[in-house]
Amino acid sequence: MNASSVWHTPGHADRYRERVYAERARLAAEHTDLPGTQRRVLADLLEFNSGTEFGRQHGFGRIRTMDEFRAAVPVRDYAAHAPLIERTAAGERGLLTADAPEVYFTSSGSTGAHKKVPVTPRFMSTTFMPFYYAAWAPLIEHFPEVLQRPDAVLNLKHDPLTALPTTGDGRPHVGASQVDFGARFGEPLSAEPGTGAPWAVLLVPTDPGDHLERAYLRLRLAVQSEVRCLIGINPAMIAAVPHQLNLWWPRIVKEVRDGTLGGLPYGAPDPERAARLERLADYFGTVRPAHVWPRLRALFCWTTGVASLYLPALREEFGGDVTALPAPVAASEGPTGVALDRHGSAGSLVASASVYEFVPADEDLLADSTTLLPHEIEAGQDYHVIFSHVGGFYRYAVGDVVSVVDRVGGVPRVEYAGRGVRSDVAGERLRDAQVVRALHTALRSGGLGLRNVACRVEPETDDIRRYVFAIAPRTPWRPHETARFTAELDRALATESAGYGHARAAGQLGRPAVRLLDTEAFTRDWQTAVGTGIRPTQVKDRLFRQDEALWRRLTGAGGG
Structure with missing residues (x-):
C-alpha cells in the first residue's frame, strides 16, 4: 500500500497519532540520562560496525570510551567519507556499515554538489524514525484538525517519482521526500500528513523535471480544499506560494x-467555486493564501536563519491566527534537534540518534579539533555540529552551526543558526548567524521589514572592499530610512564580529551598501532556479552569494 492509500484506511489517523506520541515520549524519557544514552549509542555503533573496513582501520573493536573514539577517528567532512561511499554505491559492501544501504538520500552541499547519503535499515530504525515521528507531535497535538481529512494538509515537499534514479548498485538516489518508507523500510505509518491528499499523486502526465508545473498542479487542486496546514520544511517553498498563486491565478x-x-x-466543472475565487482577486486586488484557505492554522518549516527575518511577515500572508512550527534541526545525513513542544525555533538534542560533539563556531574545524560533549555546551553560544551514528558517518562535520537556546531536563535545546561557512576577505570571519542577528538589530532600529536578503563582497576602491546587501523590502523604504539602516547594520556587524570591527577600523573594509530590489525579486529568483530543474526542497535561502551570474540574476530583477 502506497503513502497516499494508507491515509484512507479506517483508523489510520488514530494509529498514526499513537505512534507519533509514543516516539515523542520515548525521546523525552531519554533526557533523564543524557550521558548514559550517549554512551549506549557509541557502544552500539562500535559493536555493529566493528567488522567494516572503516571499523577495522580505526580499531572499533578496541574502543571503549568517548576519549578513545576521539583519539582514533579524526573529525571528517563529506569529502573524507566520499571514497568509501562511492565504493559502496558501486556495489561493494562492509565498508562503512555492516548492513547495506536500501537507498541513498540526495543532498546539495554548500557547493551545490549532490551528495550520496547511504540510508541503511539500521540507521532508519535507530536514528531516523524516532525523531521523524516525534517531529509531528506538536502539530497534531495542538492542531488536531490536520488529521481529520487527507486533504487538510498541503505538503509542498512530498514529491514521489515513478521512475527513480539509481546508483551503480541499483539503489534509488533520491530526496528523502521521494522515498516510500512503508514499502522500503516496513513503516506504513510513516506517511506524512498531506500525503493522502488528491494532489499527493498527480494523475496527469508531467515531466519529472518540470517542478514548476508539478507545483502548479498541486495548487490548482488545493484551492478546492479546505487546507489547514502547509508543510514546507524549506521555508523558501512556503514563501513562494503567495507569488505562485498570483502568477498562476487566471x-x-x-x-x-x-x-x-x-x-x-x-x-466535474465547478463554476461556483471558480466564481468565488475570481471574486477574491477582484475584491482584494491581490490573492493571498489567507483568502483562499481562511481556516488555515499552521505552517511547518525551518523558522530560524534567514527565514527568521521574513517569516513573521510571511505568516500574515497565510492568516493572522497562523502559527509557524519549527521543522527539525536536521540534515540528510542525520538529525540534531527536534521540537517536542511548541517552542518557535528550537528542538531538543535527539540523544539516542547519534553521538554528538560540538566546536565553538568561531573556531576553525580541523581534523584534530578539541570538541565539547552535550553537557559541556552553553546557552547563548553557537557551535559547529559533529555527529557519529550507526548509519556510517563517523565524527562527521555536517557543516551546520547551531545556537544553544536553553536546556530542558538537562538536555540542550538548539536551533539552526546557519551554515558553517564564513565570509572572510579582511579578517572579519563573518558567519550566517552573526549577519542575521545584525540584520535583526538594524531592522528593529527603524521599524523596517524585508521579504528576503542576500549579500556579497564587492570592490569599493582598488584597495578596499565592502559588503553589499541586496534587500527586497516588505514595504518601500525611504532614502533616509535606508541610510539609517545601513549605519545601524555597520555598527551591529562590528558588535557581532570583532574581526569585522577591526577591519572597519583599520580601513580594510568599507562601509556596507544596500541595494533595494522590488518586493518579489527573491521569489522570482527562486522560481527561476526551480525552473532550471533543481528540486524545490534544494533551492534554499543563501545569505552569502558570491557567484557573479547568480547575483546578477537576482539583482537584475529590480531597481538599485
Whole structure:
C-alpha cells in the first residue's frame, strides 16, 4: 500500500497519532540520562560496525570510551567519507556499515554538489524514525484538525517519482521526500500528513523535471480544499506560494471552472467555486493564501536563519491566527534537534540518534579539533555540529552551526543558526548567524521589514572592499530610512564580529551598501532556479552569494 492509500484506511489517523506520541515520549524519557544514552549509542555503533573496513582501520573493536573514539577517528567532512561511499554505491559492501544501504538520500552541499547519503535499515530504525515521528507531535497535538481529512494538509515537499534514479548498485538516489518508507523500510505509518491528499499523486502526465508545473498542479487542486496546514520544511517553498498563486491565478480559476487539470479533464466543472475565487482577486486586488484557505492554522518549516527575518511577515500572508512550527534541526545525513513542544525555533538534542560533539563556531574545524560533549555546551553560544551514528558517518562535520537556546531536563535545546561557512576577505570571519542577528538589530532600529536578503563582497576602491546587501523590502523604504539602516547594520556587524570591527577600523573594509530590489525579486529568483530543474526542497535561502551570474540574476530583477 502506497503513502497516499494508507491515509484512507479506517483508523489510520488514530494509529498514526499513537505512534507519533509514543516516539515523542520515548525521546523525552531519554533526557533523564543524557550521558548514559550517549554512551549506549557509541557502544552500539562500535559493536555493529566493528567488522567494516572503516571499523577495522580505526580499531572499533578496541574502543571503549568517548576519549578513545576521539583519539582514533579524526573529525571528517563529506569529502573524507566520499571514497568509501562511492565504493559502496558501486556495489561493494562492509565498508562503512555492516548492513547495506536500501537507498541513498540526495543532498546539495554548500557547493551545490549532490551528495550520496547511504540510508541503511539500521540507521532508519535507530536514528531516523524516532525523531521523524516525534517531529509531528506538536502539530497534531495542538492542531488536531490536520488529521481529520487527507486533504487538510498541503505538503509542498512530498514529491514521489515513478521512475527513480539509481546508483551503480541499483539503489534509488533520491530526496528523502521521494522515498516510500512503508514499502522500503516496513513503516506504513510513516506517511506524512498531506500525503493522502488528491494532489499527493498527480494523475496527469508531467515531466519529472518540470517542478514548476508539478507545483502548479498541486495548487490548482488545493484551492478546492479546505487546507489547514502547509508543510514546507524549506521555508523558501512556503514563501513562494503567495507569488505562485498570483502568477498562476487566471489559469487556476479557468481550470476549476472547466474541470480540467493541466488542460486534461479532471473531475466535474465547478463554476461556483471558480466564481468565488475570481471574486477574491477582484475584491482584494491581490490573492493571498489567507483568502483562499481562511481556516488555515499552521505552517511547518525551518523558522530560524534567514527565514527568521521574513517569516513573521510571511505568516500574515497565510492568516493572522497562523502559527509557524519549527521543522527539525536536521540534515540528510542525520538529525540534531527536534521540537517536542511548541517552542518557535528550537528542538531538543535527539540523544539516542547519534553521538554528538560540538566546536565553538568561531573556531576553525580541523581534523584534530578539541570538541565539547552535550553537557559541556552553553546557552547563548553557537557551535559547529559533529555527529557519529550507526548509519556510517563517523565524527562527521555536517557543516551546520547551531545556537544553544536553553536546556530542558538537562538536555540542550538548539536551533539552526546557519551554515558553517564564513565570509572572510579582511579578517572579519563573518558567519550566517552573526549577519542575521545584525540584520535583526538594524531592522528593529527603524521599524523596517524585508521579504528576503542576500549579500556579497564587492570592490569599493582598488584597495578596499565592502559588503553589499541586496534587500527586497516588505514595504518601500525611504532614502533616509535606508541610510539609517545601513549605519545601524555597520555598527551591529562590528558588535557581532570583532574581526569585522577591526577591519572597519583599520580601513580594510568599507562601509556596507544596500541595494533595494522590488518586493518579489527573491521569489522570482527562486522560481527561476526551480525552473532550471533543481528540486524545490534544494533551492534554499543563501545569505552569502558570491557567484557573479547568480547575483546578477537576482539583482537584475529590480531597481538599485
